[in-house]
Amino acid sequence: MNGPTAKPPLRADARRNRARVLAAAQEAFADEGLSVPLDEIARRAGVGAGTVYRHFPSKESLFEAVVLDGVERLSEQARERLTAAEPGPAFFEFIEIVAEQAMLNKALCEALESAGGSLSHTPHTDFRALFGELLRRAQAAGAVRQDLEPEDLTALLAGYLAINRQSSPGRALGRVLTDGLRAT
Template sequence: MTEPKPLRADARRNRARVLAAAETVFAAKGTGAPTEEVAREAGVGIGTVFRHFPTKEALLEAVLMERMRRFAEEAQSFAAADDPESAFFAFLGRWAEMAAVKNAYTDALSAAGTEVPRLGEVGVKARDALGALLSRAQRTGAVREDVGVGELIALMVGASRAAEHLGDDAALRTRTLAIVFDGLRTR
């Protein structure tokens, strides 16, 4: 099997513009927004969108994977922060925000009958960074010692899904996450 040819510089720029525009449009109007709006936002024709992303699902998947790549990078920067406790809880807050977006994309892909992409290397990087954040916070005594990465992921997935049911009540979401975070702290 031969490797695909690398994209020309102008094609790479167009692809990046389409991805950025798709993220903007989907954030403002939801994942059901039409690809024509993405093309308008990107300043390209609809043919350019479909040249890079043959289906709307391919575009949704690409936006999701790009967001997850950035999230993994963000997790790594939190893991290197000076204050392990603040970094740990700030990152969990970011996780809850990101999870709502990720869930919207994966729900849209599932509804379209498309297999949700595996996170692969991006997921490994995020999990490793989460492990480093957790270990550092535990060493400082900020987080319970009996919590492992697996439990933390399960807890945050559940908390993130639950936060979706709270709707637009940001204050209630904040209080709910504070309760979850208090359960992670040492007594």
């Protein structure tokens, strides 16, 4: 794209700084969620706050970039499970993978629990479509109840994450929810 709105490619040092900011933000958001100060992200990246703002106009845009990267990785996990010989176990395994990743990353957890929030970009759309396809395949195999729609998955996932986050260690309360998804 060479039109008037195309951005010139970043210099090598600017690319490195951007990558450092993203890596530091990923770590900081995973630890503290959206409440982490931008100055702390800049400190972790070893750059000034101005460098952060040059690449990301707001903390929210940086947060979104970090979360979209996590969502893209989860989408790849879903794609891998679309070819599973047993769609039911693949569907429930994916729910577990998402929950594990979200529990390790407060930013991802917050984004997934927010039912999409401002994550309207393609990676989030892909995630939801792929998750929906996993559901349809599991339903066709008779492993998941038929009265669920792909649109229900965001709310179910948010509930599953909340249950897992608030239950005592060693308690599998999320299993109550997933057992309720199984076909009888």
